Amino acid sequence: MxxxxxxxxxxxxxxxxxxxxxxxxxxxxxxxxxxxxxxxxxxxxxxxxxxxxxxxxxxxxxxxxxxxxxxxxxxxxxxxxxxxxxxxxxxxxxxxxxxxxxxxxxxxxxxxxxxxxxxxxxxxxxxxxxxxxxxxxIAFDAPVDMPPRAQIEDAERRLFELAEAGRYDGGFVTFSDALRGSIEMAAAAFQRQGKLSGISTGISSLDQRLGGLQRSDLVILAGRPAMGKTSLATNIAFNIAAAYRAEERPDGTLETVDGGIVGFFSLEMSSEQLATRILSEQAEIPSNKIRRGDISDAEFEKLVGASQMMQSVPLYVDQTGGISIAQLAARARRLKRQKGLDILIVDYLQLLTGSSKKGDNRVQEITEITTGLKALAKELNTPIVALSQLSRQVENREDKRPQLADLRESGSIEQDADVVMFVYREEYYLKNQEPQEKGTDTWFKWEEKFNRMKGIAEVIVGKQRHGPTGSVELHFAGEYTRFSDLIRDDHLPERHE
Known part of the structure; x- marks a missing residue:
């Protein structure tokens, strides 16, 4: 048979x-x-x-x-x-x-x-x-120095590139294609409210200096502790997410028209702390009062109203501490693929790790991180705002306004960044310089200067590939950690009694 x-x-x-x-x-x-x-x-x-x-x-x-x-x-x-x-x-x-x-x-x-x-x-x-x-x-014959996590991240990167229409193999583009893109960007800026070529930060005086946050740019936002760099970053993140508006393309996908979908890597604060800070900014209630529950009925209603408004805001927070630049890139690609992504914020750069072994040169590790962030900004075609600490040498100078040389491990940060901004508040330093004897000429001079600088923050644009450098003065409400456009008394319209 x-x-x-x-x-x-x-x-x-x-x-x-x-x-x-x-x-x-x-x-x-x-x-x-x-x-x-x-x-x-x-x-x-x-x-x-x-x-x-x-x-x-x-x-x-x-x-x-x-x-x-x-x-x-x-x-x-x-x-x-x-x-x-x-x-x-x-x-x-x-x-x-x-x-x-x-x-x-x-x-x-x-x-x-x-x-x-x-x-x-x-x-x-x-x-x-x-x-x-x-x-x-690779899984069968993996080298000893290639952990499975590295292979997963590499595969994820390649799959993301493949998912991005037609960009898997990369390569050159003709100058005519690049020129067409430049003209389209200029036309979009001309038609957009505010005449911005990039994403609006929600702070008009800062937008005028930067032209908005440009796609594929690496933006470094630096400052000494207590200057408010995280506050400015959360302000910008929420402003962009709250302004988000999208239109459906003919193929059914969504195209961002205004604002954007925001990814926020909070390597220092928990997501709850970040949410409390943003809630304080929007409800105009000090965050320490929110944490203690020391609020009135009217303030509680304001909190509820602000939280309901914030429910639908496309702001995604990753609170994992000590992640590597490769892990950050993999998670950013995943977010863009699953939810969309228009801007990425990293708080802060020095808390990221590179692939180098512990004990290796920290400057080389920072170089790997900044190079990786710049490459990721180009790959995702989104601006990346990375916060950075400044070295202590600022405190040793009489004029404490930060400079490019004050960036920690400044060589690679300054080189890879398209924009470098510093947050500076003279009010912070003046508060610590109050003369002990009140009522003296010295004290009155100090008081006059302190009152003049109170509530004023300076954002110093130390480097910008696409435009001029210079300073922008903003209003800073310390109790709510909120930045906004500064309106001086001499710029107010004339009052009629």
Missing amino acids: KAPIRRVDDASVPALARTAPHNVEAERQLLGAILVNNETYYRVSDFLEPAHFFLEPHKVIFERTALMIRAGKTASPITLKTFFPGDQQIADMSPTQYLLRLASDATTIINAEDYGRQIQELATRRNLIRIGEDMVN
Whole structure:
């Protein structure tokens, strides 16, 4: 008796024994359609690249066809054949014969985009297979110095890049593409309220100096303890999240129109402490009173009203302390993929760790962190605001306004940052300089200066790639830790009794 014939299911065949997903017929018909009618190219040029084609000759044909069409020339089997050696063989045919066959296989222009999308999707599946095979191979033969966490983060990075439409392989872009993006940015800034090219901080005087927070920029916000750098960061984060407004694109995805989705890495404070601080800012009730429960019925109602308004704000907090720059990048990619992300805030830079072993040079570790943050800002196409401490040498100077040289491990921070801002409050230093004897000339001079500087903070823009440096004066309400635009008495409209 013969043994029963067993059908081998595809799922039991090793991945390497299977043919990668592809559709050669779709590739041939799309290329033929482009050769017959060059206008077809513009239906797929936004998303289709040579690397998406499965067969190597098809990659070359699409690339050379695109070059001719972009140069304003007609691409046809006859004009294209001169770009191939006469003795070359494509599927046992000469280049001319193969190009003519493509033209005869042409699909209609109506179906061109569908064919292009399928070719792109099959390329994405092939890349997924490649990433999966690499994960398996590395997991089997992992080097001793590569922990599983590092492999997970690397795989997550590659998957994120693949999820970002068409950007998996990277590479150069033409200057004309970059120029088009620049013009679109300028047009958007012209049409946007406030004429900003970047994301508004919610503080107009700061926006005027910076033009908003620019995409892919690394912004360093530095200051000595008690200057208010975390307060300014939380103010900006909440202002952006509260202003968030999005519109639906034709493909069903959301496009941010105003404000943005905010990711906040709070490496020093817990999420509850951060929420209490923001609640204090919005309800205008001192945070120490909120923590003690020392509030009136009216203040409690204000708290409830503020908390209800804040419920729907797209502000996401990660309170994990001591994470590495690689872990931060992986979590930021995950947030962008799952919820969206328009700006990332890191409080603060010196609490991050690099991949270096403990005891290694701290300056090298900070260099790795700032380089990683800048690369992440470009990858996510979002601004990253990283807070930074200043060295103690500020306290030894008579003029305590911070400078670029005061940044801890300043070399890499200053070099990698697109914008460096310092928060400075002279009121803080004057408070500690009050003369012991009241009523003297010295005390009255001190009192006059203290009253003049009370409630005033200075944001010093020490470096800016896209614009001028200089200072911006803001109002600082210390009891609520809130920054806002400064309105001086001499700028108020004239009063009429």
